Amino acid sequence: MVKVVKFGGSSLASAEQFAKVGKIIRADETRRYVVPSAPGKRHSKDTKVTDMLYKCYSYAEADEDFRVLLMKIKDRYDSIINGLRIKVSLDNEFKTISDNFKAKAGEDYAASRGEYLNGIVMAAYLGYKFIDAAEVIFFDEDGNLNMDKTIKVLGERLSKEEKAVIPGFYGSLPDGTVKTFSRGGSDITGSIVARAVHAGLYENWTDVSGCLVADPRIIDNPVPIEVITYRELRELSYMGASVLHEDAIFPVRKAGIPINIKNTNAPEEPGTLIVESTVQKPDYTITGIAGKKGFVAVNIDKDMMNGEVGFCRKVLQAFEEANISIEHMPSGIDTMTVFVHQDEFKEKEQQIIGSIRRNLDPDVIDMEGDLALIAVVGRGMKATRGTAGRIFSALAHARINVKMIDQGSSELNIIIGVSNSDFEEAIKAIYDIFVETKL
Amino acid sequence: MVKVVKFGGSSLASAEQFAKVGKIIRADETRRYVVPSAPGKRHSKDTKVTDMLYKCYSYAEADEDFRVLLMKIKDRYDSIINGLRIKVSLDNEFKTISDNFKAKAGEDYAASRGEYLNGIVMAAYLGYKFIDAAEVIFFDEDGNLNMDKTIKVLGERLSKEEKAVIPGFYGSLPDGTVKTFSRGGSDITGSIVARAVHAGLYENWTDVSGCLVADPRIIDNPVPIEVITYRELRELSYMGASVLHEDAIFPVRKAGIPINIKNTNAPEEPGTLIVESTVQKPDYTITGIAGKKGFVAVNIDKDMMNGEVGFCRKVLQAFEEANISIEHMPSGIDTMTVFVHQDEFKEKEQQIIGSIRRNLDPDVIDMEGDLALIAVVGRGMKATRGTAGRIFSALAHARINVKMIDQGSSELNIIIGVSNSDFEEAIKAIYDIFVETKL
Incomplete structure (x- = not known):
């Protein structure tokens, strides 16, 4: 069985979090395809790298000096690289990004660099092959995902790679320019990769121990849901529960691949298993x-x-x-x-x-x-x-x-x-x- | 205040029931306009006069001998007349009916004779003026009630009569032929009369002590409803509760006239008052x-x-x-x-x-x-x-x-x-x- 593992931004916010992720991946040989988000917040007052990139690019667009902020972003990655004691330099990457910002390469391009760079770091850390999502995830001219082409190209490419890292959140338009999914779209990338490689399980690693019975902003420490059907999840998501990006369900559901929501900070916990249907009774009458x-x-x-x-x-x-x-x-x-x-x-x-x-x-x-x-x-x-x-x-x-x-x-x-x-x-x-x- | 009183078939099934009705009407001077149904069942195995008329006319239509059955119908009226010890003969009426049956005057004509004859008996018994409904209740060519014409003609006619009996259930088409409402339509006649005379109250006398909270075929002796709004009644009627003919509500509701459902066999009971709205709390949470x-x-x-x-x-x-x-x-x-x-x-x-x-x-x-x-x-x-x-x-x-x-x-x-x-x-x-x- 092949597992596709996607890690959210808080799971990859620092070298310490990266190390947890590395341990999780190495603990299971079948975790062969990894989809990282961009580094998220290290603490509640921190800024996500994606937000830094949006801001930085807005300076570039206004012809203001964006270099100081871009260097701050580079510092975030360098502190991860140094913390992990790996040998990888992003100097050339940041040179290219700076040039492209100057050339007004677009907001989507800017935002996507968070995952792109994190993918390079992750691949180096794990010793996996890095694959740029722009080469394997395709949108059509209207900006909609071209699922057929994506599955075909991605499937063929990954059939040649035993282990690979594919950054989340973006792909490319027919003219080659980068386009992102909506915010939180790395969930979708993971789902597409799972479908392309016919995965047996799509693990979605977050900072919570699965879907919760109720909103933790309303209920103190709500219990997690052990098993939930796609249908139930869709209903709860529709009514405001936020766990997965809504569009992430479709690709795996279509292929009959269950999703396991897991907690990077407590990998021993079972998390929530999202399935098409189950005879397993829920713990409570309500899910x-x-x-x-x-x-x-x-x-x-x-x-x-x-x-x-x-x-x-x-x-x-x-x-x-x-x-x-x-x-x-x-x-x-x-x-x-x-x-x-x-x-x-x-x-x-x-x-x-x-x-x-x-x-x-x-x-x-x-x-x-x-x-x-x-x-x-x-x-x-x-x-x-x-x-x-x-x-x-x-x-x-x-x-x-x-x-x-x-x-x-x-x-x-x-x-x-x-x-x-x-x-x-x-x-x-x-x-x-x-x-x-x-x- | 003027009251219009309508009596159902079981309230007028026999001389004994007629006497109860007479007592009710004479007890209140304001009960000036009376709408009778045809005589109903005297006991559970009895046949309603209206059903006898339908059957009798079906013989006439098939050119079979209907005279025996028609004489049985006459017997029903004669036994009421004799029981009440009043001096009125229906011989000429039955001669006309027999002739019209032979001439195939129509099923509606046949059915309407139950109320027509009962109206004559009732008027004689009370000393009220008899008014043939065919002269004051009008349908248009499509068979729909012509409310405007009816209210105008009926109102003018009754303004000249201190006290009158108007038989229920029928009226006439533009060509003068008799047309009936659907079964139970005497309720509608009563409602129209109440509107035409600007009645303060429309009393609908039946053999039950008002509307019941639930169906007596399901609940033993359900409690009656004291006050109900038109809206609530409509909702219960729509869902199968049967008290009043549904079309009987519209004319009085439009004119703001309340309906009181009363029991001829227990006139002292308050019955059910049907009103547009009320601040009176219902006895129970549910109506x-x-x-x-x-x-x-x-x-x-x-x-x-x-x-x-x-x-x-x-x-x-x-x-x-x-x-x-x-x-x-x-x-x-x-x-x-x-x-x-x-x-x-x-x-x-x-x-x-x-x-x-x-x-x-x-x-x-x-x-x-x-x-x-x-x-x-x-x-x-x-x-x-x-x-x-x-x-x-x-x-x-x-x-x-x-x-x-x-x-x-x-x-x-x-x-x-x-x-x-x-x-x-x-x-x-x-x-x-x-x-x-x-x-």
Whole structure:
């Protein structure tokens, strides 16, 4: 079995962190393809190399002196190289970068150098072959990933390399210029490499012990999730849980390769395994809780609405014509509610309301803003009677007013609407009832 | 204040019942306009006069001998007339009816004679003026009620009559032929009369002590509802609770006239007052529970569905093009479920599924049939935290698997999906928790 291992910025922020990474890679012969991020923060007040590069390039673009900042960036790498006691010089690399900055090579080029340089250091440290991602990851003219070409070229190239380092985050456009993925895109590179080499596992090494049941900014030390399905992860990510770059799931999922989220600082911990499906029961009835603030509920009442074929469709059309995507749409009898993002909606509010008023002649349209949506997600909910009862009892006990409930037949998630101001308390109440008390 | 009083068929099934009605009307001088139904069943194995008329006319249409059955109908009226010891003969009326049956005057004409004759008897008994509904209730050529003309003519006519009886259930088409409302349509006549005379109250006299919190076929002796809003009534009616003809609400609601559902056999009981809105708190958190069996849930999953503007709209379009109305549409993340009536859906199943498959390329479409929907309705729910928790705890305790939950921001109702086979138990569990235990 081949493993592809991707390391995040905090795992590679210093020589000390590099050493941990080296130990992890050397501990398993099958960790043959390594995707590094750029060096991240060494402490909370530190600056990520990628951010330094953006800033440095902005000086270059403004024809200001960027050399001092570029030397600071070089110092970051040199301190890693010196700390690891390896023999590699980045002098020529930085000369080229400086020239290209002067020639205004572009922001994407600038940002990508963080991974590029880290890849060179990593390859030297491990004794692996360095492969520039610009030679193996391809975007088309519209800036979309050209998956077919990438998999073909990358697969052929790596079939000739026993062990290699491929920097994350970037690739090249048809004219050869560098283009990056969106921020956090090294996750995508790792996923593509895993797919290209038909890996048995894609290990994604971070500074947390896997995906957490709830947001650690709301819950103190939430428990990690041992096994999660792609579907569950997508649902939690969609509702605001951040672990992996969302686009990183598609390539490996398509190829049936599981992802293991691991902690570089605690490699003995199992982390979170992300799989297509599993018979393994989750530790708790719920797999995770996530949520987002900032929604508006548009309520539409009309007598006999339920008998009117096409009513809902016409309402949705009004939103669609204003290019507003619908988040949820619970309905009662002669009443329907449409949840939309407040920031998107507010500019088009009158256009949409006017259109509904003109075309559908409702009895009442009213709106409630400052609402939050919470998703309680879990494959275990289907097999457990009373999940809904426990959630709503817990919320009632915490004196939280439930504004909306939406649970489809899939029974994999329940969506709950509350006031923005009740958001954190609601998540705490749900976490407590399922994890702390574990009834 | 003027009251319009409508009496149902069981309130007028016999001389004994007529006497109760007479006592009720004479007890209140303001009960000036009376709308009778045709005589109903005197006991559970009896036949309603309207059903006898339909059968009798079917003989006439088939050129068979209908006279024996027509004489049986006359006997029903004569026994009422004799029982009341009033002097009125229906001989000429029955001669005319017999002639018109022979001339094939139409099924609507035939059915309407039940109310027509009962109106004559009632007017004679009370000493009120009899007004043939064909002269004051008008349909247009398409068979729809001509409300404007009806209100105008009826209002003018009744302004000249201190006290009058107007038979329910029918009116006339522009060419003068009789047309009936749908079955139970005397409720509509009463509502129209109430609006035409600007009544202060529309009393609808039945054989039950008002609307009940739940279906008496499922719950033994359910408690009556004291005050209900039009909106709540509409929601319960829509979900299967039967008290008033649905179209009877519109005319009085438009005019702001409350309806009082009363029991002819227990006139001292307050019955149910139906109002536009009220500050009166309901006795229980919920106002009523109703439900229907026979739904199908069509589940559609597609990765990243939530980001696709117009996805839901396109799904609904597929149903609309097949002329299938949507009952509910709960949604999760990347999943939506559409609830439709099983009997309507089954013929068009493949057309709709095919259309969704072709136009939306979903990952999964599956269906679950034999589902029931239950509506828990109540204006009191908005002010009471924890209603949802109580409902779902009760259902869990009763070992009922909840397939779907839909609660919009209106907070006036929660819709719950369960298996057809759990339907009755689910209603019992909800009734128990709110009414029997009244926590």
